[in-house]
Amino acid sequence: MHGALDHVRVLDATDLRAALAGRLLADLGADVIKLATAADARDRMRAPFAGQQPAPDRSLPFLYRHANKRGATLDAQTKAGRARFARLLAAADVFIENFDPVEREHWGAQAEVLREQHPHLVHVTISDFGTYGPRAGWRLEALPAFAASGALHVSGFLDRPPCWLPGYAAHDCAAAVACAGALAALLARARHGWGQTVEVSVQEAAIAGLTPWSIPAGDYARLYPILPTAPPRMADGNYYVLPARDGWVRVLPATPRHWRAFVELLGYPEALAGEQWENLIVRILGVGTIRAAASEALATRARDEIVAEGRRLGVPIAPVHRPDEFVTAEQTRVRGYFRASGFPHLGDEPFAVAPFVFSDTPV
Secondary structure: OOOOOOOOEEHHHHHHHHHHHHHHHHHHHHEEEOOOOOOOOHHHHOOEEHHOOOOOOOOOOOHHHHHOOEEOOOOOOOOHHHHHHHHHHHHEEEEEEEEOOHHHHHHOHHHHHHHHHOOOOOEEEEEEEOOOOOOOOOOOOHHHHHHOOHHHHHHHOOOOOOOOOOOOHHHHHHHHHHHHHHHHHHHHHHHHHOOOOEEHHHHHHHHHHOOHHHHHHHHHHHHHOOOOOOOOOOOOOOOEEEEEOOEEEEOOOHHHHHHHHHHOOOOOOOHOOOOHHHHHHHHOOOOOHHHHHHHHHHHOHHHHHHHHHHHHHHHEEEEEHHHHHHHHHHHHHOOEEEEOOOOOHHHOOOOEOOOOOOOOOOO
């Protein structure tokens, strides 16, 4: 069987921040050609490294986002390089880039130029704040991109600085949106006969994907002036990250029924006695008391025991797994999430496959 997109050729001129879009298309069977960019030397030295051996061909972030792609090099400053670039565009169905305005002009990859010279092409452009507006030329690394999404101000505990989610969360969110946009533009081309430009702002994609609850949470705070003016951070309010003897659990007892089950799980601590705690506003304002009582009740119990008992009682609860626990979990093993990478220099080292399964076409 052939891959779902094995009839599609993609030219990928992204650096690490947008490379997941091409990786997803490649997993679906597209022939993705990765153009070497000026950022590749830096990206190839991103930790962590396979086997903890730093080397340009062992960077796991680079390998993960560029797996299943072919490679090509050219010099866009030479006449021959520009001619080769034009030939690659003419043979491609999709062109993905995350150039800044200067790079885009340097490559001759402005939307209007591509429309005139390659009307068949689906052009996907990913930029941190979009291609127009006062911040159009800004470039963001992972941390400021996460902050620009709005997610940083609600991450962590209120009595500590905001907690960054490591990795390229905002950029990967935009890359996934870009992949969906490319597929939709290909469907539109099949109907109408011509390509178009799909523009993705990292900030806007991450706001939609990482913090869709920010606005309703803000409205809720304004509706009930007794609450803080800013939405509580994720680890507070109705969300509790609590210590167990051998790890942590995450609990969300939002409804009165869930709250009663949660109090039973804790062994009915005296500090949380009384029907007033079933009121959401009381719980939000008393989050410090709840966290202290719950931590004392659970800290000496095994995490798996807490989760099993919580599920039996009907508490929305989950273990907070470390990465190595996810790798060895039975669910992960049964679904075959990790497989040999196919990279000759890595041998049988496990590698994360695509996050979807098709009934007929292989991934």
